[in-house]
Amino acid sequence: MPTLYYSRNPNPRLAVAVARYLDAPVTLEWAAPFAPGQAEHFLKLNPTQRIPILVEEGAEPLWEADAIACRLSQMVGSDFWRQGAGQPDMIRWISWGKENFVRACDMVSFETGTKLRYHIGPQDPEAIAEGHRLFHDAAPILELHLATRDWLTGATPSYADFRMATFLPWNANMRLPLQDYPALAAWYARLEAIPAWADPFQGLEAPELPPIPA
Numbered sequence: 001m002p003t004l005y006y007s008r009n010p011n012p013r014l015a016v017a018v019a020r021y022l023d024a025p026v027t028l029e030w031a032a033p034f035a036p037g038q039a040e041h042f043l044k045l046n047p048t049q050r051i052p053i054l055v056e057e058g059a060e061p062l063w064e065a066d067a068i069a070c071r072l073s074q075m076v077g078s079d080f081w082r083q084g085a086g087q088p089d090m091i092r093w094i095s096w097g098k099e100n101f102v103r104a105c106d107m108v109s110f111e112t113g114t115k116l117r118y119h120i121g122p123q124d125p126e127a128i129a130e131g132h133r134l135f136h137d138a139a140p141i142l143e144l145h146l147a148t149r150d151w152l153t154g155a156t157p158s159y160a161d162f163r164m165a166t167f168l169p170w171n172a173n174m175r176l177p178l179q180d181y182p183a184l185a186a187w188y189a190r191l192e193a194i195p196a197w198a199d200p201f202q203g204l205e206a207p208e209l210p211p212i213p214a
C-alpha cells in the first residue's frame, strides 16, 4: 500500500484530509523530516525535505499537496479532483487561491503560529499587517463567488475548497476576520461539518504540534 508521510502542519494536514475524505488506500505515517537524523531519509524522497510525500511502489516519490491530492483522487476514481469540464474551473481557484487568499493566510499563520512554535525568530508586525491587507483584498472575491453557491466549483466539495481552506483550522490563533464575510464564513462552516476536514487525524497516533508559548 502507498505511504503518505504527514504531520499536523498545514500542508500535510491538507493531504491527510484529502486521503481521509476519499478513503484512499494509503498508509498514513507520521513524520518529522526536520528532526535530528531525519534529513538523509527525507531528502531522498523530496529535495525540499518537506511533507506531505506520497511513496508508491513503482513510482517516483510524489511531493506537493496538490499533486498528491490529484493522485489520491485518481487512485479512487473520484471527481474530487474534477475531471472534464469542471477541471479548468477547479484549477483556476487553486491557482488564484495560492497567489492570494491562501498566501494571505499563510503569511499570518507563519507569523502567529509557525515562528513561535519552532522558535524561528520574533513576529514581524509588518508581515502580519501585510497578510491582513492581502486577506481583505482576496476575501471579497470569494465572498461574491460564494454568495450564490455552496462550493467553489460545482455542486459538491472539490480539492479547490480544501486547498483554499488550508490554514483556516488555525484561525482561532490567526484571527483573520472571516466573520466580516458572511458567505465565506458560511462556506467554511460547511467545510468544518465534513468529519475528514474537521479532524483528519482521528484515530491516528499523531503527536500534537509544539505549543505556541503564551
Ligand SMILES: N[C@@H](CCC(=O)N[C@@H](CS)C(=O)NCC(=O)O)C(=O)O
Residues within 6 Å of the ligand: 007, 008, 009, 010, 011, 012, 031, 032, 033, 034, 049, 050, 051, 052, 063, 064, 065, 066
Ligand atoms: N508547497 C508544499 C509545502 C510543504 C510544506 O511546507 N510542508 C511543511 C509543513 S506546512 C513541512 O514539511 N514541515 C515540517 C513538518 O511538518 O514536520 C505543499 O503544498 O505540499
